[in-house]
Amino acid sequence: MFREEDKKLFRIVVKRIRASLAYRFHLRADQDSFEEIDKNIRDGCEIRGTKLWVLMLAIFIASIGLDVNSTAVIIGAMLISPLMGPIMAVGYGAAINDGLLIRKAMGNLLVSFLIGLFTSTVYFLVSPLSFVQSELLARTTPTIWDVLIALFGGLAGIIASTRKEKTNVIPGVAIATALMPPLCTAGYGLANGSMEMFFGAFYLFFINCVFIAFATLLLISYINPPHKIFVSAERERKVKRYIYLVIMLTIVPSIYLAYGLVTREIFNSRANDFIRHELVFENSVVAKENISADKHEIDITLIGQKVSDEKLSDLSKRLESYRIPKARLVIHQSAYNEFDETSLKKSLLAELLNTSQDIFDTKNKQIHDLQKQIALLQEQQAEQSASLAEQKKIFDELLAQYPQVQKLSFAKAMEHQTGKSDNAIVLLVSISTKKALSKTEQQRISAWLKVRTEVAQVKLLVDSR
Structure with a gap:
């Protein structure tokens, strides 16, 4: 011992x-005073004025995020939503036996719910987008995991709300518990006449509200602030029974839905294992597979050589070894008894050759077009080089006749005149000289340039310096 x-x-x-x-x-250790906790929760309970406008804007933002399937936009809407206040106030009121606060908080929560539902319904009625996005579908089948998220998120939120130093926990809780998206999804269900989506999303919103409030009740009961005393112990027990009844009625459907989700995932996983390991044949391949967990059915389409009935019967018996004995195996086979590998190869090769030929023809045409463009550019470049050489000759010849010429520049232009439909080509010539040219000399130069350049009209501009 x-x-x-x-x-x-x-x-x-x-x-x-x-x-x-x-x-x-x-x-x-870092808990705020009871007076400050009470004041903060009561202040957060009220939804009016600025908070109401912020709520409506947050609903619009969340609805747009759900409509365009943008997770970032949805998170932004959750961060600015003021819905956490009334929900926590319900739990706080239940913990301190304040019936007046409970009624006030529930009234504010109901107003917020109705306004949010109306706003999201109006948006989805006028939205041109009609496709159901994955972000919308994710809010229609709540399970027990959503209950746990709401409970743990609510505990984190009320713990942070009762501290002296306020941290970024509240925004994180708003994102995790996701009050806005299910409310907007319920509006989508109403706008599109889908009651299944409406009730699924409303149930998720209800789960979040109940378990955030319940988490608040648990934490406030633990820290035990001053609270009102019931007139009788029997009435106190009755109120607590009602609270736990609501909690149980909220949990039960989520457990059922979670059970269905888990069983479907298990069936799908085992069915995929069965297909991957058992449906392997020498001359047949699985062309299509469809697994239905709700019907307990595995539907398979095979192509290639026909599998014997004995083999199919044996496959059905082997379902038991994959722990899906009640599953029904349905196999569809092609009408061909033999799998003509040579014909298939020829067909695939011919298709490949046709595709390659099309690609080759397209590329060849592109190369031909590029070659034409290059030839055209080369021709233009040659013409430009010849023109520059000719201009140099004209300058040398003019300089030989008139040594006072310093610069010569000219260009052809199209002359447009009012009242005339015909447009004439004009040679614009600019000459810079050391000594001024007489009018006679200018006329001679113009006449010479007409003959030399074979242009009928020449306009001469002389700059004498």
């Missing part, structure tokens, strides 16, 4: 461990 010294040492170790755990997990 243990000696007395060992027992004493063990008690000391246990005491130190308990003290260390209490120090690490103590919630009262």
Whole structure:
């Protein structure tokens, strides 16, 4: 047996461990005063004025995010939503036995719900987008995991709300519990006449509200602020029974839906294992597969050589080894008894050759067009080079006749005149000289340029410096 010294040492170790755990997990160290906690929760309960406008804008933002399947936009809407306040106030009121606060908070929550539902319904009625996005579908089948998210998120939120130092926990809780998206999805269901989507999304919203409020009740009951006393203990027990009844009625459907989700995933996983390992044939391949967990059916389409009835019967029996004995195996086979591998290869090769020929013809045409463009550019470049050489000759010849010429520049232009339909080509010539040219000299130069360039009209501009 243990000696007395060992027992004493063990008690000391246990005491130190308990003290260390209490120090690490103590919630009262940075807790705000009860008066401040009460004031903050009551202030957050009220939804009117600015908060109401922010709520409507957040609903519009979340609806747009769901409509265009943008997760970032949906998160932004959740961050600015003021819906957490009334929900926490319901749990706080239940914890301190304040019936007036509960009624006020539930009234504000109901107003917020109706306004949010109306706003999202109006948006989806006028939205030109009609396709049901994955972000919308994700809010229509709540499960027990959504209950846990709401519960743990609510606990994190109320813990942060009761601290002296406010942190970024509340925005994180708003994102995790996602109050806005299911409310907007319910509006989508109403706008499109889908009651299944409406009730699925409304149930998720209801789960979040109930379990955020329940988490608030648990934490406030733990820190035990001043609260009202019931007239009778029987009435207090009755109120608590109602609270737990609502919680149980909220949990049960989510457990059922979660069970259905898990069983479907298990069936799909086992059916895929069966297809991957058992439906492997030498001259046949699986062309199509359809697994229905709700019908417990595996529908397979094979192409190639026909599989014998004995083999198919054996495959049905092997379902039991994959722990899906009640599943029904349905196999469709092509009408061909033999799998003509040579014909298939020829067909595939011919298709490949046709595709390659089309690609080759397209590329060849593109190359031919590029070659034409290059030839045209080369021709234009040659013409330009010849024109420049000819211009240099004209300048040298003019300089030989008139040594006072310093610069010569000219260009052909199209002359347009009012009242005339015909347009004439004009040679514009600019000459810079050391010494002024007489009018006679200018006329001679113009006449010479007409003959030299074979242009009927020449306009001469002389700059004498």
